[in-house]
Amino acid sequence: MPKAPTSPYVSGDSWTDAIMALHERGEVEPLAANLGAMAEAAPQVARQFHDLARLLRLLHAGWRPPAAPKPSRGKPGGPWWRWQDPNYVAAWWAEAQINNLKRETSKQKISASKREQIIGESVAKINSWHFAKTRKAKADRVREILRTAKKHRL
Numbered sequence: 557m558p559k560a561p562t563s564p565y566v567s568g569d570s571w572t573d574a575i576m577a578l579h580e581r582g583e584v585e586p587l588a589a590n591l592g593a594m595a596e597a598a599p600q601v602a603r604q605f606h607d608l609a610r611l612l613r614l615l616h617a618g619w620r621p622p623a624a625p626k627p628s629r630g631k632p633g634g635p636w637w638r639w640q641d642p643n644y645v646a647a648w649w650a651e652a653q654i655n656n657l658k659r660e661t662s663k664q665k666i667s668a669s670k671r672e673q674i675i676g677e678s679v680a681k682i683n684s685w686h687f688a689k690t691r692k693a694k695a696d697r698v699r700e701i702l703r704t705a706k707k708h709r710l
Contacts, residue, residue, distance in 0.1 A: 570586075570590055570593075571590055573586065574586035574587040574589075574590045575587065582616075584612055584613060584616040587609075587612060588609040588612055588613055591605045591606075591608055591609040591612070592605070592606070592609055595609075602659075603656065603659070603660075606659070607652075610652060614648070617639070638709075640687070641691075642682050642683065642685075642687065642688035642691055642692060642693035643693045643694065643697040643698055643701060644701060644709065645682050645688075645693070646675075646678045646679050646681075646682040646683075646693040646698045647678075647698045647701040647702050647709060648709065649678040649681065649682060650674050650675045650678035650679075650698060650702065651702060651709070653674045653677075653678060654666065654671060654674055657670070657674070672695075675695050675698050675699060675702075676695055678698070679693045679694065679695045679698055
């Protein structure tokens, strides 16, 4: 349940109200929605605004405390633990690249070969990062994560 506002401050400006919601109540969605609206208003920098909103949601997931471990095997116990698994990070990266490609080409779907190429590139990129030196991401696990519901991803 969201916290009650600590101050009755409402400016009427959506950007200021979104910043205050993030600061006072920890709500990230008003700010992400505001960035999405800015992306619609300025198509020349739309991708940057969408990436900034995605990064904001990603950082917010890292700020949250970890959830209690789930009894089911193979699923990390919450957003924070998923960030420590290279497979989930590679799936997040691949999903972002796929969405960018769909947005750039104005298509709802991309070909299976292009999807596989993006997944392979994202796995290679994540495996080159320092945190993935001991445990490598695998393309088949990333595909499996991408097929699950979005609430189980990052």
